[in-house]
């Protein structure tokens with residue numbers, strides 16, 4: 316459960332992520348090209364621990380991705396595989 320896409324908070328009380336992937340050089344999980352602003356931050360819920368995870372994608376990519384595909388991408392990121 317850790318890969319280049321995922322940032323996380325270890326605790327709900329944290330105001331800054333324990334791990335925050337840099338935008339520059341991290342690939343967008345939708346198109347796999349390097350991220351560039353504007354980006355969206357997507358939180359992953361219900362992963363089953365006190366940690367909360369998030370990843371980023373190009374805003375345009377994410378907005379154009381159908382819900383079913385978003386779900387598939389989220390699951391593959393949780394599973395630690397490349398989308």
Ligand SMILES: [Zn+2]
Nearest residue numbers: 343346373376
């Ligand atoms: Zn993209």
